[in-house]
Structures are given as C-alpha cells and as structure tokens.
Amino acid sequence: MIILGVDIGGSGIKGAPVDTEKGTMLSDRFRVPTPEGAEPAEVADVVAEVARNFDWKGPIGAGFPAVIQHGVAKTAANVHKSWIGTHAEELFSKSTGCPVRVLNDADAAGMAEMRFGAGRGRNGVVFIITIGTGLGTAVFTNGVLVPNTELGHIEMDGQDAEMQASDAARQRDNLKWAQWGKRFNRYLQRLDALFWPDVFILGGGASKKIDKFLEVLDVHAEIVPAELENEAGIVGAAIAAEALVTAQ
Ligand code: BGC
Numbered sequence: 001m002i003i004l005g006v007d008i009g010g011s012g013i014k015g016a017p018v019d020t021e022k023g024t025m026l027s028d029r030f031r032v033p034t035p036e037g038a039e040p041a042e043v044a045d046v047v048a049e050v051a052r053n054f055d056w057k058g059p060i061g062a063g064f065p066a067v068i069q070h071g072v073a074k075t076a077a078n079v080h081k082s083w084i085g086t087h088a089e090e091l092f093s094k095s096t097g098c099p100v101r102v103l104n105d106a107d108a109a110g111m112a113e114m115r116f117g118a119g120r121g122r123n124g125v126v127f128i129i130t131i132g133t134g135l136g137t138a139v140f141t142n143g144v145l146v147p148n149t150e151l152g153h154i155e156m157d158g159q160d161a162e163m164q165a166s167d168a169a170r171q172r173d174n175l176k177w178a179q180w181g182k183r184f185n186r187y188l189q190r191l192d193a194l195f196w197p198d199v200f201i202l203g204g205g206a207s208k209k210i211d212k213f214l215e216v217l218d219v220h221a222e223i224v225p226a227e228l229e230n231e232a233g234i235v236g237a238a239i240a241a242e243a244l245v246t247a248q
Contacts, residue, residue, distance in 0.1 A: 001021065001242055001245055003018055003020055003058065003061055004050075004051060004061070004098075005025075005063075005233075005236070005239075006063070006234065007108070008064045009132070009133070010034060010132075013046045014029045015234060016028065016029040016030065017238075018234060023112065023117075025234060027054070029231075030050055030053045034046070039082055045095060047060075047100075048095040048096045059099050062237050063102075063103060063104065063237040064088055064104065065078055071090065071102055072087050072089075077152075077162070089102045100244075101240050104136070104148055105136055106136025107147050107236070109233050110128035110201075113128050113226050114128075114145075115239060116235065117226055118226055119201055122198070122199060124198035125139070125140070125141050125196070125197040126140040127151075127201070127221075128140075128201045129152075129188075129200060131165075131167050131204040131205065134152055135161060135162040139151075154190060156186065156187060161190070165180075165183050170206070177209055181216040184217070188200060188219050200221050200223050202225055203229070204226075
C-alpha cells in the first residue's frame with residue numbers, strides 16, 4: 001500500500017509517501033519547521049501543507065509526541081497544553097481532506113523497527129526507546145504493540161526520567177556522551193528491573209552516537225541500535241494507517 005507517513009516532532013514536521021510492503025519512502029522527505037508554540041490549528045495547517053506538497057489524496061498516518069487514545073491527544077509533555085483533549089485525527093482529516101490515523105510517535109517508530117528494522121522477527125518482550133527531545137517508548141510482546149506506554153516519564157531520583165536522560169537533557173547539561181550514557185544507563189536499569197525485556201532497541205537522534213556510550217550500558221537485556229533512524233517515524237505512521245484502507 002502507498003500511504004503518506006507524517007512525523008510530527010518538536011522542531012520539524014516531516015512526511016513522505018511510503019510503500020508499506022517494502023518499508024521504503026518513495027521520495028525524499030518534505031520537512032517544515034514546527035510552528036512556534038505548536039498549537040493544534042497551526043500544526044494542522046502544516047500537516048495539510050505536507051499533504052499538498054505531494055498532491056496527496058489518499059490515507060495518511062501521523063505520529064504525534066503524546067498519548068493518542070482513539071484519535072484524541074491525552075497528554076502534552078513537549079507540545080502546547082491545548083492539545084490535551086484535541087481530536088487530532090478529526091483535526092488533520094479536516095485540514096487535509098484525507099482519512100488520517102494518528103498514533104504516538106514512539107509507537108510509530110517501534111512499528112517500523114518491528115516490521116523492517118532491528119525488531120524484525122523478534123518475539124518476546126521488545127522495548128524501543130526513542131532518545132530525542134523526549135524519551136519515547138514502544139513495547140511489543142510477541143510482535144503485538146501495547147500502545148501509549150509513557151515510560152520516559154518514570155520517576156528517577158525524584159524527577160521525571162525524561163528531564164535527566166533525554167538527548168535534550170544531555171545538551172542542556174552539556175554532557176559528554178559517556179557522562180550522559182551513565183545517566184541513561186540508570187534509566188535503562190530501572191526499566192530492565194521492572195519489565196525484564198529481552199531487548200532494548202535504541203532509536204532517535206542519539207542512537208546515531210551509540211558507539212560513544214554503548215560500553216557504559218549494563219543491563220540484562222540485549223541492546224541494539226535502531227536501523228531505520230530518521231525514517232522510522234514516517235514509515236511507522238504509514239504502517240499504522242494501513243488499517244484505514246483495509247477497513248474500507
Ligand atoms: C511524550 C511521549 C513521546 C516522547 C517522544 C514524551 O515526552 O510524553 O508521548 O512519545 O516524548 O517524543
């Protein structure tokens with residue numbers, strides 16, 4: 001199926017048509033900077049701009065950095081608070097004129113890794129962690145997603161883990177990769193002790209530097225880098241929207 005995948009992030013909104021059987025993008029991704037403040041109406045306009053850029057008339061899948069239950073945003077850790085309670089699917093369907101499926105951004109990246117990347121053929125308990133502005137998590141058991149796990153927000157030293165172990169925290173505190181890696185390791189150890197996953201797949205921007213911190217990570221689970229890098233969010237969002245087509 002050919003579906004437009006859109007990845008809505010804190011700094012950019014990116015999209016490309018995706019062949020969901022092959023897991024490939026059919027053109028370069030089109031990127032628009034996320035509008036200042038990222039309020040719903042403005043983001044919806046940008047999603048429409050992405051669709052227009054590809055002259056798109058078909059189904060769209062969009063990953064969004066919040067809990068998305070039945071199309072409605074329920075949290076807003078790194079986006080404008082007015083998203084809470086906003087029906088993102090209806091909003092984007094209206095702005096684009098296309099059927100839209102919206103899901104959590106880490107869940108989208110996880111779906112792409114499971115089908116086409118580092119999670120391919122993996123059974124058992126698989127955790128995908130996207131390390132960026134936030135810490136996103138996607139949990140799969142025997143290939144089935146448990147949606148909307150918000151494990152970037154577990155408590156660590158009396159604080160939200162994301163405030164210490166995200167890539168934004170590394171930049172904010174001006175840490176070397178190994179220094180940040182030690183913090184991130186404490187975060188992984190918490191998840192490891194609570195959930196005993198078979199494998200952690202590390203994705204997001206920081207995963208490109210995994211060679212600089214892999215050796216300080218010490219958990220029972222296997223650790224592997226994500227394979228789809230930048231494209232996972234777009235490809236996974238498109239995969240999630242396949243259901244729009246099969247439901248017709
Ligand atoms: C949000 C998650 C999101 C993650 C990555 C967190 O702050 O709560 O919903 O998946 O950031 O963007």
